[in-house]
Amino acid sequence: MVCDKIIDGKKISADIKEEIKKETTELKDSTGIIPGLAFIIVGENPASKVYVRSKGKACDELGFYSDTRMLPSSASEAELLSMIISLNEDENIHGILVQLPLPEHINEEKIIEAISFVKDVDGFHPQNVGRLAIGSKGFLPCTPYGIIELLKRSKVETKGKNAVIIGRSNIVGKPVAGLMLRKEINSTVTVCHSATRDIAEVTSSADIIIAAIGKAEFLKADMIKEGCVIIDVGINRIEDALAKNGYRITGDVDFNSCLEKCSKITPVPGGVGPMTIAMLMKNTICSAQGLIYG
Numbered sequence: 001m002v003c004d005k006i007i008d009g010k011k012i013s014a015d016i017k018e019e020i021k022k023e024t025t026e027l028k029d030s031t032g033i034i035p036g037l038a039f040i041i042v043g044e045n046p047a048s049k050v051y052v053r054s055k056g057k058a059c060d061e062l063g064f065y066s067d068t069r070m071l072p073s074s075a076s077e078a079e080l081l082s083m084i085i086s087l088n089e090d091e092n093i094h095g096i097l098v099q100l101p102l103p104e105h106i107n108e109e110k111i112i113e114a115i116s117f118v119k120d121v122d123g124f125h126p127q128n129v130g131r132l133a134i135g136s137k138g139f140l141p142c143t144p145y146g147i148i149e150l151l152k153r154s155k156v157e158t159k160g161k162n163a164v165i166i167g168r169s170n171i172v173g174k175p176v177a178g179l180m181l182r183k184e185i186n187s188t189v190t191v192c193h194s195a196t197r198d199i200a201e202v203t204s205s206a207d208i209i210i211a212a213i214g215k216a217e218f219l220k221a222d223m224i225k226e227g228c229v230i231i232d233v234g235i236n237r238i239e240d241a242l243a244k245n246g247y248r249i250t251g252d253v254d255f256n257s258c259l260e261k262c263s264k265i266t267p268v269p270g271g272v273g274p275m276t277i278a279m280l281m282k283n284t285i286c287s288a289q290g291l292i293y294g
Contacts, residue, residue: 005259007154007231007266009146013274016149017062020278020285024063027289035288036065036093037121037280040083042106043073048099055097058277064284065092077106081114088116094287095121097280118293121283123175132178139283139292144176146275147210147231148185154264156208156229163187164203166219166252167212172233176210199223211252221257230258230265233272 027033037059039052052068059066069083080098087096096119102108112120117127123141131138140148151158163180167173168191180187187208192199200223203209208229211219216236224230234252251268259265266272286292 005262005264007150007264007271009150009266009271009274012150012153013146013278015153016275016278016282017058020281021062023285023289027285028063033288034063034065034092035095035284036067036090037095037097037284038067038069038087038090038093040069040071040080040087040096040098042071042075042080042099042102045099045101052099055277055280058281062281062285064281067093073103075103077110080106080111084111084114088114088119093119095119095280095284097122119287121280121287123283124171129170129175132175135182137292139287140179140279141171141175142276142279142283143172143233143272144179145279145282146272147172147176147233148179149279150231150266150272150275151185151208151229156264158208159186161187161207162205163189163208163210164206165189165191165210165212166193166199166203167191167214167233168193169212172210172212176212180208180210213252215252216250217252217254219253219258221254221261224258224261226261227263228261230262231272232266232268235268235273 024035041048041052056066056068071080087093096115098111100108102111112124113126115125117125120128120139123139128138132140165173165177173191177189177191179185180189190202192202203223204225206228210231212233214234216238230253232251232253236250237247238250240248249269
């Protein structure tokens with residue numbers, strides 16, 4: 001049945017959150033420690049506020065402590081750095097998240113490096129990125145981490161399989177390629193990007209395709225082989241006069257054309273998206289438990 005092919009990210013993320021909620025209660029009862037997650041927003045970006053609200057709501061649901069701090073868009077880099085240093089030293093905070101993008105006058109790279117790598121639950125600090133690359137323990141970036149959990153919990157066989165990553169961003173493409181290479185996953189990995197000569201030729205032999213290119217409905221049915229597994233990371237707006245808001249949300253995969261041909265596929269929305277917040281919470285509880293950097 002077609003519905004059996006759909007990897008339900010909402011259901012899997014809900015399962016993970018229930019596990020975290022139980023762990024949080026046990027941690028609180030045994031040690032008195034409450035996982036603490038701090039959010040920093042600089043400016044008035046409406047999307048950033050929505051994202052942080054949803055993450056704050058997840059904290060409330062799981063029994064976490066959350067601290068949201070706001071700075072005006074005119075805030076200096078020094079002010080933001082001072083706030084981060086304060087949170088680095090706060091024993092009640094186990095994870096720090098600076099919502100991106102930042103105003104142009106602030107160096108994002110410098111800000112990410114200022115966050116203590118032991119509280120970098122986003123997995124963006126160079127020390128955690130380096131640990132991922134060599135296979136050492138560290139915080140994993142939330143979206144790639146969520147993709148691996150989707151594959152594991154959907155019982156997708158990865159050992160020796162040809163996995164093709166479409167996109168080489170630092171947030172998804174590169175780190176998920178590194179994770180797919182790890183011995184516990186053990187896939188053969190190919191990364192396609194803007195200079196790849198014939199992406200369709202590469203994807204047509206893939207057992208697993210992870211699309212994170214940022215192009216609406218880029219992956220078509222004639223680019224995949226029968227029975228492949230597709231993870232769609234894209235979130236794109238397409239104008240649609242019939243839609244209530246005048247647009248519809250779609251991924252990087254032409255879902256309807258690929259659905260009949262693949263064996264499993266994530267929808268957009270409802271696939272990878274919910275997993276990102278779930279894995280942020282997972283990183284935070286692990287930080288509070290001292291399981292990453294005890």
